[in-house]
Amino acid sequence: MSAERAPDEVVLQEQAGVGGPDAFQRLYTPHRLAYIRGEGRGRDDECPFCAIVEMSDEDGLVVARGKTVYAVLNLYPYNAGHLLVVPYRHVADYADMESEEIVEMAFFVRRSLRALRAASGAHGFNTGMNLGHVAGAGIASHVHQHIVPRWGGDTNFMPVVGVTRVLPALLGQTREMLAEAWARAAADE
Secondary structure, eight states: OOOTSSSHHHHHHHHHHHHSOOOOOOOTTTHHHHHHHTSSSSSSSSSSSHTTTTSSSHHTEEEOOOSSSSEEEOSOOTTTTTTEEESSOOOSOGGGGOOOHHHHHHHHHHHHHHHHHHHHOSSEEEEEEOOOOGGGSTTTSSSOOOEEEEEOOOOHHHHHHHOOOOOOOOOOHHHHHHHHHHHHHHHHH
């Protein structure tokens, strides 16, 4: 350490990695490494949607359970409150779902919209399915429908420039808030 440098500068230099400090801020998301490595989702051949069914609602981030489908928070959401509606039965394609599963999935999507509007004041939604890896499905072996709440101005520079999503609440807090709104929406039906 030279006499000209303040101790803080040395720490910054050491934390900057190879080379000198630069103008970039770094946002570390170490929880994503487990996802990239496929850890924490059971055995490599185990479906995470099938594993969630065996967990408590809190541990699995389950918002509501029905007879043939359940609603769960996306572990890697596009926006706060990003829900998935998933059949209990391990089935890869919507075309292979039973009629009862399709009907209950539709009702769960409707209730998801109502609960998200009540809990978060969402202005709109993106809903849909990515069927197959080539269509963008991260878990192609188990069909699921996305419900992504949207707000005016929610797309900003962070995802585009910073490759970062800003979420205003922890997933556990979001699950609790949506589960309460879900129950109120069910009572209104």
